[in-house]
Amino acid sequence: MNILAIDSATSILSLALSCAEERWCFEADAGLRHSELLMDSIDMLVKKAGIKPNDIDGVLCMGGPGSFTGLRIGFSAAKGLALSLGIPFAPIPTLDCIAMPYSVWPGLFYR
Numbered sequence: 001m002n003i004l005a006i007d008s009a010t011s012i013l014s015l016a017l018s019c020a021e022e023r024w025c026f027e028a029d030a031g032l033r034h035s036e037l038l039m040d041s042i043d044m045l046v047k048k049a050g051i052k053p054n055d056i057d058g059v060l061c062m063g064g065p066g067s068f069t070g071l072r073i074g075f076s077a078a079k080g081l082a083l084s085l086g087i088p089f090a091p092i093p094t095l096d097c098i099a100m101p102y103s104v105w106p107g108l109f110y111r
Contacts, residue, residue, distance in 0.1 A: 001057045008034045008074035009066025017045045024048050034073045063091030
């Protein structure tokens with residue numbers, strides 16, 4: 001299963017493409033240029049993976065909290081890809097992703 005993940009919730013633009021057992025990632029300090037970099041970066045990842053856009057089986061996107069404009073850009077790209085390719089789209093809460101590395105911690109985590 002080939003899954004594309006988009007994170008544009010902060011000034012850092014992060015993309016990941018998971019194909020079978022391999023993963024390709026892209027990260028850039030996009031600042032206010034998410035909309036300029038996003039589609040070209042997705043195209044670069046797809047080419048690196050050696051697949052075609054039609055081979056993508058699903059799209060994930062950060063659902064927030066985060067930069068309002070950044071989230072809109074990510075959602076628009078993810079939803080557009082999902083609709084045009086006829087594949088599922090799912091928003092993932094940003095805080096769940098941040099907390100994931102600590103999920104194996106046996107107790108409470110205090111800051």
